[in-house]
Amino acid sequence: MSTVETFYDVMRRQGITRRSFMKYCSLTAAALGLGPSFVPKIAHAMETKPRTPVIWVHGLECTCCSESFIRSAHPLAKDVVLSMISLDYDDTLMAAAGHAAEAALEDTIEKYKGNYILAVEGNPPLNEDGMFCIIGGKPFVEQLRHAAEHAKAIISWGACASYGCVQAAAPNPTQATPVHKVITDKPIIKVPGCPPIAEVMTGVITYMLTFDRMPELDRQGRPAMFYSQRIHDKCYRRPHFDAGQFVEHWDDDAARKGYCLYKMGCKGPTTYNACSTVRWNDGVSFPIQSGHGCIGCSEDGFWDQHGFYQRVTGIKQFGIEATADQIGLATTAVVGGSVAIHAAASALKRAQKKTEEA
């Protein structure tokens, strides 16, 4: 178990020079969108603050959040895990297994009561008393409640923990429930996405450790620095949208020219994420750059918004899936037809009355 050692201690122990450390602080400041004046603050914080213990639990999930996390380039995930945080429990990343792993969890909770951060990947299914997800012989929801009880704050990793994702999509047989609906008395940061961008994940952790506070959150509880703008607002294909130049088919000339994917159902205009700026895999690309529309994976209930390839999406409440346009047109046709019939009847009635009066 880690004793009270600072980030700086750990980094120096690993052979990182003072110069590299200062570079790292500048990079972190830049990644968080902070000015150069924050570099000494970050350095000071890392020299003096003890590493924050993190417990990382996994519910119903596909581990794509972990997969994304370990690919972080700025900062490198290894720096985060080995230097910055004290990742005391993460059943997919830790060396220990079985009883030893569960013991580590209990130890950390005991030792750092009220001081550790709980990172939740996936969500608890509540149906059948949570029997659809068993961790260490007990329903995951119990582990979650237990670990959350003494946590300082909770990070909801990914669409699962933030909104429910695919396992909570209708009809949601296991009653998979996002973390904030199970744990209601702790500050929760949602970092949605399926998965979230690696740099966003490490960026959130770095911010919390550096400043020892939650990042500024938006209305939905997401870090504003990464989720305050839509993909659409910063999309490099936006000029084609404004010009009215759209891809109409996947293999048309417009697709080859890289026109806007709006008509192909791109959810960029309704999706808040940093993909169009931070991008993926060390800034290599992101879905729209690769020629496919955004599917809106960091939005609530994105599996239940009808097709990924339709701009006007479906409405389930009408029994059959129909779009607003289909419903609107059908109703307009019915009303228009009724009006025509009513008009004809009125005309007949009036003619009849005139005949009677004459």
Added chain:
Amino acid sequence: MRKITDERIYEPRVPPEEIFEASRLTGDATLEDLESIRRRTSVYVYEAPVRIWHWVNALCITILCITGYLIGAPLPSMDYSEATNQFVMGYIRFAHFGAGTVLSIGFLARIYWAFVGNRHAWQMFYIPIFNLRYYREFLFELRWYLFLEEEPKKYVGHNPLAHAAMFFFITLGITFMMITGWALYGEGAGQGSLPDTLFGWVLGIAQNSQRIHTLHHLGMWAIVIFAIIHIYAAVREDVMSRQSMVSTMISGFRTFKDDRIE
């Protein structure tokens, strides 16, 4: 032609052709016409601000429906110039946002006029749910539309059915469209902008902006349906009811076609 024999009608001592001398100047007025002029009455219902609001609103709604539909289902891809010299979607969106702004300011002005205008200016904003007579009249008007009543009643303002339609489709409907519309506009304007500060809470409730898009889209169809019914009913009432309809929204005067009491 129906002969005027109703004993309830006031018989003037002076023959009507002498009373309405001016009306005879064109030479085409028959005796019945002159008698009709004497019996018709009119009420000044819609003051100028209400009329101006109505037609500005109608124009805005037309623009909003067309451009709104084109935002959801854009025109075929156009490639007549470099993207930098072309602004098709941009102009459509500009027209939508412009019309939406005019509609919103107009609606606020209309609310103001409900307080300072005449009694009829207030009618659109409430339904007299505690007034039993309203329900009775509502049923009567429904029966008139179902051809179960021989003759409609005279109304100075909206008839009870129109009153309900105005309240639900315009007062509530336009309010819903303005709130969702400004919430969607706030997304582009950015967090901390005025539309976002005022209406961003809608996104907080909906969680996913796609849902607001869908509701806003359905709202458009509701208003299209209202417009169909509204125009049909106005023309039909103008023809078949006992009062003027279409011209009332131009001149402000509701004229009645007879002076019979109910």
